[in-house]
Structure formats: structure tokens, C-alpha cells
Amino acid sequence: MSSSSSSSSSSSLIRTGISLDRELLKRFDKVVRQKGYGSRSEAIRDLVRDHFVEDDIASNKAVVATITLIYDHHQHNLAEQLIQAQHDYKGQVLATTHVHLDHHNCLEVIILKGRSADARKFADNLLSFKGVKHGKLVLTNTSDIHPDDISGV
Ligand code: NI
Numbered sequence: 001m002s003s004s005s006s007s008s009s010s011s012s013l014i015r016t017g018i019s020l021d022r023e024l025l026k027r028f029d030k031v032v033r034q035k036g037y038g039s040r041s042e043a044i045r046d047l048v049r050d051h052f053v054e055d056d057i058a059s060n061k062a063v064v065a066t067i068t069l070i071y072d073h074h075q076h077n078l079a080e081q082l083i084q085a086q087h088d089y090k091g092q093v094l095a096t097t098h099v100h101l102d103h104h105n106c107l108e109v110i111i112l113k114g115r116s117a118d119a120r121k122f123a124d125n126l127l128s129f130k131g132v133k134h135g136k137l138v139l140t141n142t143s144d145i146h147p148d149d150i151s152g153v
């Protein structure tokens with residue numbers, strides 16, 4: 001693979017060429033179209049970033065995350081348990097958003113940062129509480145070279 005600096009742009013974009021099997025490229029182009037990418041380059045950039053984010057998550061680097069919970073607020077002590085767990089979390093809870101969905105059900109989105117393993121443990125703990133009906137953890141970061149620089153992690 002060879003690469004050269006692009007002289008037409010003032011940014012740090014580097015132009016590079018890759019070789020792909022014809023059938024693989026055909027399949028990739030189909031996905032590029034289906035997902036609405038403007039170019040193969042944009043789709044490849046996203047794939048590379050996703051790879052680095054996954055790699056950082058797997059190696060317990062700094063992440064930001066959201067935990068989405070649906071729970072029954074009539075469940076005895078649940079609201080207190082959820083609050084206590086957030087205070088005990090090893091990383092940092094940045095914000096929570098609460099929506100009263102109906103008479104019984106609440107939707108809560110917790111936004112946090114910390115080490116990926118701590119974030120997982122925290123989410124698993126919340127999801128295990130009686131009265132929490134469903135929930136999902138989404139881990140991400142900026143896919144920068146130094147994810148540990150996420151402030152405060
Ligand atoms: Ni509520």
C-alpha cells in the first residue's frame with residue numbers, strides 16, 4: 001500500500017489506495033449505497049473509526065457511554081438503589097435524563113465516562129435490579145489516538 005499527501009487540501013487528509021477482491025468491493029459498494037454514504041472513503045473512515053473504538057473498549061480504555069433503562073418506579077426502593085449505584089460508580093456520571101412514560105414506567109438515560117470495564121460492571125449492576133425491565137449500554141469514544149485523554153478518566 002502506498003500513500004501520499006494530498007496537496008489540494010489544507011487538512012491532514014492523506015490519500016491512499018487499497019486493493020480489494022472484485023466481489024468484496026461489489027458487496028461493499030452496495031452497503032455504501034444502502035447506508036447513504038457520499039463516497040467509499042467516508043464509509044471506510046467510519047469502519048476504521050469503529051475498529052479503533054471496539055479495540056479501545058476491548059482493552060479497557062477510556063470511554064463515554066449511555067445506559068438506557070426502562071423501569072417500574074413503583075418497585076420498592078428501586079429509585080433509591082439506582083441513585084446509590086450512580087454515586088458509587090467508579091467513573092463519572094455526567095448527566096441523567098428521566099421521562100415518565102406512563103403510570104408505572106420510567107425511561108432513564110444515564111450518560112457517563114470511565115473505563116470500559118467499569119462502565120460494563122455499572123450497567124450490569126443497574127440492569128440486575130428488580131423492577132428494571134429493559135436496558136442497554138452503548139460504549140463509544142472519539143476514536144482519537146489517545147482516548148485516555150478523555151478528561152477526568
Ligand atoms: Ni418517572
